[in-house]
Amino acid sequence: MGLEAPRRLVRASRETAPAGDEWLAGLPEAAERAVAERELTVDRVQVPGGRSSLVLLVRRADGSPAVLKLAPARARPESERAALAHWGGLGAVQLLDGGPEGALLLERLHPDVSVRSLPEAKALLEAAGTLRRLWVDPPSGEDAHRFETVAERTGRQAEAMAASAEKDPDSAPLVDAALAVREELLADAPDHRLLHGTFRQSKVLGGERFPWLAVGPDPVVGECAFDLARLVRDRVEDLIAVPSGASVTRRRIKRLAESLEVDQERLRGWTLFRAVESGVRARRVGREQDADLLLEFATWL
Numbered sequence: 001m002g003l004e005a006p007r008r009l010v011r012a013s014r015e016t017a018p019a020g021d022e023w024l025a026g027l028p029e030a031a032e033r034a035v036a037e038r039e040l041t042v043d044r045v046q047v048p049g050g051r052s053s054l055v056l057l058v059r060r061a062d063g064s065p066a067v068l069k070l071a072p073a074r075a076r077p078e079s080e081r082a083a084l085a086h087w088g089g090l091g092a093v094q095l096l097d098g099g100p101e102g103a104l105l106l107e108r109l110h111p112d113v114s115v116r117s118l119p120e121a122k123a124l125l126e127a128a129g130t131l132r133r134l135w136v137d138p139p140s141g142e143d144a145h146r147f148e149t150v151a152e153r154t155g156r157q158a159e160a161m162a163a164s165a166e167k168d169p170d171s172a173p174l175v176d177a178a179l180a181v182r183e184e185l186l187a188d189a190p191d192h193r194l195l196h197g198t199f200r201q202s203k204v205l206g207g208e209r210f211p212w213l214a215v216g217p218d219p220v221v222g223e224c225a226f227d228l229a230r231l232v233r234d235r236v237e238d239l240i241a242v243p244s245g246a247s248v249t250r251r252r253i254k255r256l257a258e259s260l261e262v263d264q265e266r267l268r269g270w271t272l273f274r275a276v277e278s279g280v281r282a283r284r285v286g287r288e289q290d291a292d293l294l295l296e297f298a299t300w301l
Helices: 007-016 023-037 077-087 120-134 141-146 150-167 169-186 224-232 236-241 245-259 264-284 288-299
Strands: 041-045 054-059 065-070 095-098 103-107 110-114 193-195 204-206 212-214 220-222
Touching: 007 023, 023 054, 023 065, 077 095, 077 103, 077 141, 077 193, 120 204, 120 212, 120 224, 120 245, 150 169, 150 220, 150 264, 169 264, 169 288, 193 224, 220 224, 224 245, 224 264, 236 245, 236 288, 245 264, 264 288
Parallel strands: none
Antiparallel strands: 041 054, 054 065, 065 103, 095 103, 110 204, 193 220, 204 212
16 A cells, blocks of 8 residues: 655654654554455545544445544544544534544545635634534443543643743743633533534535534533634634734634623633643644744733
């Protein structure tokens, strides 16, 4: 098959993989095995693809198109499998087959068509409508234990943020504000839903069953405002580039909160936390331009 991982995946794995992690080195063999076990034919590797998984456009034995996704254990593919099975194709890509080694066989959407290609106002409307369909009661039984809570995930992130702030005094005031708002939000969380976890415009692709379907969840259980927060900063580079970026952001928070019946202040708070967390993490791995954009955006909140 001569498979080669996209440069984006290679670069991201080098930034985030723990020492001694051999997933990337073993990826060609794992992909060959997953393809053979399912009797698939590979059309092509999806490029640029994701930062944490390999996506292959494939065909099943009957000729029908599908997607084979392979991810390391650190990307929590079993949580993704459980969430996709629970959603059952409503609002999200359909799971066709879960399997060993972090390999998922999925419905093929239109990989090069996301809502990000739409004008901003239309993109936000379509993305928000898709996200609403995903906010359901989490599963019970065995699959209930496959998901982190918002408190657990942000707890790990908070520890890393605090450690980074000690080495970067310039970011310390924003980190302190983000950590404080997290404590306030967790003290009185209003709902308990299964969330996408990493939702943004590029995670919503065109489909056949529905016009738009979500892909690539890193599911978590908690309040809806947490899930919506990442969408607020979509196209952050465009927001930063215009003098009205701060006011546009505030209007976006208000519009999204009202349309999805989420408390506006809670949405603002989680947007602040997630922007600072992403900015600090970007700086930690040397993505200085991304860090600067995200931390400047956070000052508006």
